[in-house]
Amino acid sequence: RDVRRPLAYPRFEAQPLLTPAQCRKVRRRAASELQFTEATVGSGSVGSHGVKAQRGSRRAKFAGVPKTSFFYSQVYRLLWDRINATNEKLWRFAIAPGTMEFMQYSIYAASDLGGYSWHEDVGFHSETASRALSVSVQLSEGAAYEAKFWADGKVRYSQVVRSRWDFPRIGVNASRDAGQAIMFPSHVTHRVTPVTRGERHSLVLWLQLDTGSEVDRELPAPVCNVQVASRRISSVNMVELTYGRTDNCTMQDSIGAFVEAHGFPAQHQSSVKRQLGEAMTSKCGVL
């Protein structure tokens, strides 16, 4: 695969990605569905053997985010589209959908003085050594937490810095707005200052360098399996609905195409569409 020079090399790039309502949905689902464990340093989503909890530098609860569930696959899809477009304009790392690691949902709580001190995401061992890009999505409202800088007592949230050797360690504060995606090369030093009130939730995703085999592989479309039980369509009580954003179709388009493809009689179509729409929203969870 071609190696290309960067067009620009910012230390980080922040963009709005999710709406506050989408952040609320992600938080609500995560609270009921994800399995949280105490974070350990070096406990990335890959190769974390023999790592002990080091509560000094990383104090958070985190959970891996499944790629195949319909709801989260929409988040992976949104993130990939944005990261890919941004990477093409700036760093031009050789990444591919297949080199996305599992996302981590992290919760930093004031009760814990939750935070993560200066570090880089590139490891020396295992697959973390192949990390090229990191992304952090702010899931909490800025007003939901306060984070205090150790030394000067001022309230701020500092995410990405120029270098850990800057003295004094002057950070560039990233946005605290819900839904912001902060993208940065994985070697850039960053931290999460200790949360002193409330809770901060974030989604972190790492992209590894593609060794060449992944470049043409597409991200699979999110698949939503919904049951449709209706006396009017007695021959069909289980249907599989594919909702893909790849061809820019909306959920309504996708339902329409499905109804047509399965030849539902015209007089039943609006009722089938309504039921499918409701089932997708409630069961599969449309972002």
Ligand SMILES: O=C(O)CCC(=O)C(=O)O
């Ligand atoms: O929570 C964040 O925004 C960043 C966390 C982080 O730096 C990491 O998990 O490597």
Ligand SMILES: [Fe+2]
């Ligand atoms: Fe990090």
